[in-house]
Structures are given as structure tokens and as C-alpha cells.
Amino acid sequence: MSWQYVWLEIRRVLRAPQFVLLGIGIPAVMFMIFGPIYGSQQAGGLSALKYIMASMAAFGAMTASLNGGSRVAYERQTGWNRLLRLTPLRPWSYVLTRLVVALLISLPVILVVYALGATVGGIRMSLTTWLTSVVALWLGTIPFGILGLFVGFLSTAAVSGMVSSAVFLLLSMFGGLWFPVEIMPAFMATIARFTPSYWLGALARDPLSGAGISPQAVITLSAYTVVIGLFAMWAYRRDTSRT
Template sequence: MNLVYLRLEILRIVRSPQFALFTIAVPLGMFLLFGGLFGDYVGPDGVRASTTTMVNMGAYGALSGALFTGTRVATERTDGWQRQLRLTPMRAPNYVLVKIASAMAMALPVVLVIFVAGWLRGVDMTGSQWALTAVSLWLGALPFAVLGLLLGLFGKGDTVGAMTGALMLPLGVFGGLWMPLSIMPGWMTTVAHFFPTYWLGRVGTNPVTHTGGMGLAVGVLAAWLVVPALVVIRRFRLDTAKVS
């Protein structure tokens, strides 16, 4: 992996106002809102809603940071930057790895910001639960980094942002991240199982709820990782063939 290009990519993201607004401010604001609304509610698993809301908003922020890579990829394709990179010694797989690594690098600080806000608001977890939950959410965001890359490779610079925003709504609502599924209609729980965000939330809350099913959750997220990755590889090969 080209570490110099990775460092420049991360610096470019951090300096983007859209990153601070949509990737950090939105999930943080939603945590403060929903945490205040449902904080005293205790779910069927015996965990206060303020805790699960913090984890779910951490998951939402992590996947937002990961998906954000799609807009940059689409812009680079539209501006011809990818074509210029192919004229350099850097190979296409290296480019893909840098984009995924930068997306993952952006997902972690979002989780940490949400968790600091949760700690300040009195969310009570053990040290191991804080650590396991943060790591689980961060690693669980990997499929969304690849999904963001996929959107960027198929979309255009002026449309991928809108596509990502439109995708974030159903991922958050129907995946059960915005509100506890236990207070929603029963059909919502059934629908949620078809969204990767539901399984990301399961992976994140398991260190606290101890509800089990981690193997299934990890397996579903792995499938959401592998299938888009195969499409990304094929798309890159086709683009490279066009240039050659």
C-alpha cells in the first residue's frame, strides 16, 4: 500500500467540511436527541436505551464515514484523476486498498466522538465493553467502505452524494439504528434482518447485551463485504481495459 498517498487522502478528507458535518455532527446530534428521548427506557435485554442508542449511533457514524469514500471516488473518476493515476507506477489494487484504508481511518474517530459523548452523558459500561464495542463497530464498518467504493465506481461525481444520502435513510431507519426495534411494529424487526446495518448493530451491542448470535452477524456482514468486493474488482478490471 502507498502510505504517502494514504496520508494525503486522509488529510484531504479531514479538511473537507462535509466530513465534519455529515459524518460527525449528524450522528452526534441524533445520539443527543434520541438518547434524551429514549434514555430511560429499558429494552427486553435489560439494557438502557441510552446505551444501545449510543452504540447504534456509533454504528451509524462509522458506516457514514466509510460510505463517504464513494463521493471522492466518483469525483476523481469524473475529473479524470483515476486516469492520471493509472499512468503512474501505482497499480489499481493499491488504489483500491488506499481508498478502503482511508474510509476505515475515518470511521474510527466518529465512533470515538460518539462514545465520548455517551460517557459524558452517563452511559455505564465496563472498560472491556467500551473497547470491544468500539473495535466491533470499527471492523464492522468494513463492508460499508467497500460498498461506498462500489457506489463511487458506478456513479458520477454530481450524483453519488445524493445516492449515498438516499441510501443512509433506509439503512438507519429500517436497520434499527435510529430507534429501538422493541418499540417499533413487529414487521420492522423482520424487515431489519435484510439490512446490513441491523447486523452491524448486533455486533456492536453484543458485548453489552450478551444476546449471542455473533457468528451469524459476522457471517452476514462478511457476505456484504465479499459480494460488493467482487463487483468492485470486476469494475476496476473493465475500467482498466478501457484505458489500455
């Protein structure tokens, strides 16, 4: 993997104002709005303030990871991918680099929302609890970064953004990131437990309740990583065979 290429991609993302305004701003604003409204209530065995903080951080991190697919689709359209294939950069190194970039751009989203929870929200927990939740949530975004690659390799630049938006909206709604699964209709609650976003939220929230990291969440997201990774490999090979 080329760290120079990673740094190049990170700079390209940071130069895009929509990353700061939308990628970080939307989950932060949603926490600022809904946190004070429901903060005194309970949700999923947590104070609503903690639940909303973890859920908004998961929503933002998932969205940032998925949106990497739009950049891949744009690079395919402009011929940047074909140019990279003429360099010593190996195909596996390219895919790994894109995944590392997705992880790195999701981290600021998590940190900003959690910082707001600690300062504006007044949430107090041990440092171990904070770190466990942050790290578990951060690593839990890996399958979503791979899903973004799958979308980017399979769709065109004109539609990849819409596809990514539809995916994260559906995953957020049905995965319990916008409202607790406990208040969903029965059919939605059943669907929720089959979505990777539900288990991403669980990775973030469970440490906040003192339950630690859920083994079921780790196993489920690992399985999603393998399955989505296989589809992403197929889409990548399909794209390279056509060019």
C-alpha cells in the same frame, strides 16, 4: 499499499468542513437529543441510552464509510484516477488504500459518540466492554467502505452523493439504527434482519449487554463483504476498460 497516498487522502478529508460538521456532528447531535429523552427506558435488552449510543455510532460510521464513494466518483470525473494509473500504484493497492481511508475516517465518528456516552451520558462499563464494542463496530464498517467504492465506480460525481445518501438513509431506517427493530411493524422487522446495517448495530450493541460479539453478525457481514467486493471489482474493471 502506499501509506503516503493514505496520508494524502486523510488530509483531504480532514480539510473538508462537512466531514466534521456532518460526518461527526450529526450522529453526535442525534445522540445528545434522543439519549436524554429515552435514556430511562429499555430497548433491545439494554438501557435506551446505551442502545442509542451504539446505534448512532453505527449510523455515523456507516455514513462516513459510504461517503468515500462520492470522492471516488469525483476523482474519476476530474481525471485523477487516470493519472494514478500512470504511477507505480497497483489497482489492488488503490482499492485497498480507499478502504483503509474509509476505515480511518469512520473511527473518529465512533470515538466521539462513545466519548459523549461516557461523559455527558454517564454510561459506565468496563474498559474491555468499551473496547470490544468500539473495535467490533469499527471493523464491521468494512463492507460499507466497499459498498461506497462500488457506488463511486459505478455512478457519476453528479449523482454519487445522492445515491450514497439514499443508501445510508434506507439502511439506517430499515436496519434499526434510528429506532429499535422491536417496535417496527412486522414486515420491516423481517426486512431489517437481511440488511448489513442491522448486523452492524448488533456488533456494537451486543457487547454492551454482556453477550459478547455475535458470531452470526460476523458471518453475515463477512458474507456481505465478499458479495459487495465482487460487485466492486466488476465496477472497477468496467471503469478501467472504458478509460
